[in-house]
Amino acid sequence: MLAKLSRTATRRPVLVLLVWLLLLVVGFGFGTRVFGDLNSSVEDVPGSESAVTSEVLGPLTPGGESFTASVTGGADGSVRAPEVRAAVADAIADVRGLKGVDRVGDPYTGKGLAAEDGKVLLVPVTLAGDLSDRDEIRVVNDAADRLREIAPAADDRVDVAVSGDPLLGDQTGGRAQEDVTRAELITLPAVLLALLLIFGGLRAAGLPLLVAVSGVAGAFLTLFAFSQVTDISVYAVQVVSMLGLGLAVDYALLMVVRFREEREREPDVVRAVHATVAHAGRTVLFSGLTVAVCLSGLVWFSSPFLRSMGLAAGAVVVVDMLAALTLLPALLTLFGGKLTPRRAKSRLRKRPAEPGALFARLARFSARRPYAVLVTVVAGLAVLALPVFGMRIEIGDARQLPHDTEARQLYDAVHEHFPAGTDVNTVDVMIEPGADPAYERGIRALSGVTRSSSERLPNGSTLVRLTPTGSADGPKATGLVERVRELRGDEPARVTGTAARLVDFREMLAERAPWAVLTVLVGLFALLFAFTGSLLSPLRTLFTTLLSLGAALGVVTWVFQDGHGASLLGGEGLGALSLTAPPLIIAIAFGLAMDYELFILSRMRESWEATGDAHEAVVEGLRRSGRVVTCAALLLAIVFGGFMTGGFSPILQIGLGLTLAVLIDATIVRMLLVPAAMTLLGDRAWWAPPFLRRLHERYGLSEAPTTAAAQRPDGGPEPQESTTMSMTSAAASPQPRR
Structure with missing residues (x-):
């Protein structure tokens, strides 16, 4: 499949460009209409x-x-x-x-x-x-x-x-459009500047940016398409836009870096493009699939908000993946000949530095002290994750909005000048005919009820409105809902209101979360096994990723729930996180972490299959992938930072969580913890039981073996076999020692 895509892109690059140009026009022309049809409600659970x-x-x-x-x-x-x-x-x-x-x-x-x-x-x-x-x-x-x-x-x-x-x-939708526009105006120039520093040339820097713009157009078009069949949340525009932009830059960066490496060995541009798609394209394909699998967990939840977010974000990932595998090879075919290989530039220096020397030193440092690194990093991340155990989620109120929005101004006016509880939504209890009158008297006498009222409905039922103390969805309000439901026993009564919707949303999360987690873990394990052919590497990957994710979520809780430094980011401590933030941070950050894991594992696996030396594979893999992972994390942090300029608290929470997850994972985890863990595993890192090994050798997606020249640390330009994607078996190619 990858070989076919690369051949199509190199044979008809102009046609591929025209197709993507059409998508660009349609995406920005029609896709942006989604801003006029956004839903600010996220807590509804159908059937609850x-x-x-x-x-x-x-x-x-x-x-x-x-x-x-x-x-x-x-x-x-x-x-x-x-x-x-x-x-x-x-x-x-x-x-x-x-x-x-x-x-x-x-x-x-x-x-x-x-x-x-x-x-x-x-x-x-x-x-x-x-x-x-x-x-x-x-x-x-x-x-x-x-x-x-x-x-x-x-x-x-x-x-x-x-x-x-x-x-x-309409107010939040309009604000979302302003925030997205502002973020793009900030982010795109900043990303271009960072790419110029990374590549040292405008042509090479511009290619990932073109793919990123196409990804944003695809994000808008995808959201517009989904808005025709389901509600799209105001959060979706910002979250999906930042995800589409960030992943597009990530994938394009990986491809361009690999293309420049291939050009050092292969002067023919078309062959270099084919080799790039065969190697880096395989990583992009698996990366896109892993991110999509992580997002697929959201589909398990019955909340239309979470389900639509999972579908829309997953579709955007596919758009970015296709852009990297089709648009970028077409661009490289047309303009790649003008990209000067790094080796040609380095020869101009008196003493060319070894590529990735810093990351090789980090790998060797962790390999020499694996237990010390493992204990120190795990303990540090565990400490950062501690606030997660006290995390609370609420629907939230107008304090989540910036001060210049009308909803926030109305909220501030009411809370500053009127008695407490003036605008608190009531807990509504519909008591049907035949209920014991003592039940109504009992719920109106519950502690935590500041005032109550009742009215007779046309169908004979009685509607009792209870005003709770505190906020509409705070601990006292949700506690009141739970006591009202406990007290009713077999009485024909039902409860609704803001606090009741939050209680039902939490119950839905608790009920569906195990199935969502199981789906994601099984899917990720299957993909990682298909990628590595190993049983232990996927398990190690899942463990280290959970550590970085827990640390990021712990810091978000400490900042936005407990209020430590939230004002520095334009927010404030709210006593709880938005109920939208934790599920999205977990799903997206898990997928992004898989990106970097695959970037590193692909290079480690290449070296191990060529040499059979597990220790050297760790050093060589990090040496060749460390720069790409670090630069990709920096670019994603710029993208997420741009979207944090709007002041909308849920987006601030999601942006900070994803930024921290990316930076922690790409630095501390991938540069220190992964080499230490892989060193301790040794050859066992690539071990699988015989029946699973045979399964992978028969059905796993693999690469044809590269020559030793391709694995030389100095990257010297020696003749190299052409590289293609193939379904390999034990008899088809020599296997490294297991």
């Missing part, structure tokens, strides 16, 4: 008690969606000023006259709508319950625009913020 109860209550409760405007300040800092009062009254009258508006609260006569200090007032708007989606969007926009006109009509010093569920999707 909270979701079903919410659907039942919808047609039974009067009124439809609601949103709120906050009016702050005035000429004397008070909303009681006559000009402010007149502007608010005019706006309320106009909004009440809009078709589709059910009711509008008057903050000057309604209870609890004006702050006691006179600095803020609230204008709640409730829509009719029978509106179509199109009519709802129209009336929400018209009403919000009219309320925003209070500020210029009253006084330039008046601030108005309008937000709520009907507006939140």
Whole structure:
């Protein structure tokens, strides 16, 4: 397959470029329409008690969606000023006259709508319950625009913020688009500069960037396609964009570096491209598959958010992989002849340095002291991972948003000027006819309930609204949900609300997580075995990767949950992580860690198959792959850092987690822990039971053996056999000693 792809790219490079150019135009032309159809809700679990109860209550409760405007300040800092009062009254009258508006609260006569200090007032708007989606969007926009006109009509010093569920999707979607645009404007030049420093030339540096731009276009197009059949979260645009950009740069970097090495031995550009695809392309193929397998674990969860994220991100990985295996070989065929091999440049120096000397020294250092390195690194990573054991997840509130968003401004106004619990969502209990009246009395008397109310529904049920202490989805609110459910016994009652949705989401994670983990581990083990032909190397890989992932997640918990240094990143300590962050960090970081593992293992395996010396294979593998892994991690850190400039807390958490996971894995783990572990394993690192060895020799994807010249430490230009992908068997080629 790889040989066919490389032949197609080298025989018809212009056609391949035109196809990808078309994808680029369509991706940025149509794919960006996804920004207008994003969903800010991530906690819904179809079929759960909270979701079903919410659907039942919808047609039974009067009124439809609601949103709120906050009016702050005035000429004397008070909303009681006559000009402010007149502007608010005019706006309320106009909004009440809009078709589709059910009711509008008057903050000057309604209870609890004006702050006691006179600095803020609230204008709640409730829509009719029978509106179509199109009519709802129209009336929400018209009403919000009219309320925003209070500020210029009253006084330039008046601030108005309008937000709520009907507006939140558009507000966060628009902010997501701004953040993605800003991130790309920051990231692409920074990546280009880093590539210039890595390659020392604009042509070589530009090739990975072209692949990366194609990956971003593919990401947008993929998200747009998925938005036609399922909801796409506002988080998906940023997460999938950063993943698409980062992986494209990673894969292109690996391919270009290998191409320059092949050009040192093979003057013919086309043959060098074929050899590059045969060697580095195999690693890219397996890397893409491993990342996709890691993301496939998200499909197990019944949450539409997690499932759509897994599908969309997995599709983007495939786009990046195809770009590296088709677009880049076509570009190398057309322009690769102008890329000066590193060896030609090094001959201009008086004393050329050995390529990868620093990484070879690191490998030898770890090989000489394997136990000391193993104990020190494992202990250090374990300490960093300790905060994970106290990690909490919540749906979160407007504090996750930057201060310049309307939702955050409304939240700050309410929490600064109104009594605690003013905007806390209630725990809603629908008690069906025939229930024991003592149950209603019991739940209203529970500790942690600040106030309660009840109403009779058209179907004869009773809806009891309990206002919990603390935040809407904090520990006290979720604890209240659990006590209400425990207390009901066999009573016909169901619970919904924000806290109930969080409880159901956590239960869904706990129920589905073992199956997701099992799928990922089995899939990764199978791919790693197909890649290495070893039983112990995949097990060692999974263990070391879990260490780096745990350390990264522990630091994220320490920063954003506990609040240590979160302000330095534009966030704040929230007492919990966003429920979106841990699953995505785990799935994506695990896949990215596999990238670097495969980069290193591919070179170690090449050396071991050529020499049969397990110790030298560790040194040689790290010497030849260390630079690529380090540069790839640096480029990914730049990409993730660019996406952390928006100030949206869940993206900050995901960005920091992925950045740390990449840097820890590519430096401490791959440069120290892996060589130490591989040294201790010795030849056993490539061991497999006889029946598995025969299975791999028959069905495993392998390379034709390279000559010793290809493995010389100095990379000297000696004649070399052509390299192709093949299904090898024990009789087809000489095997290294086992």
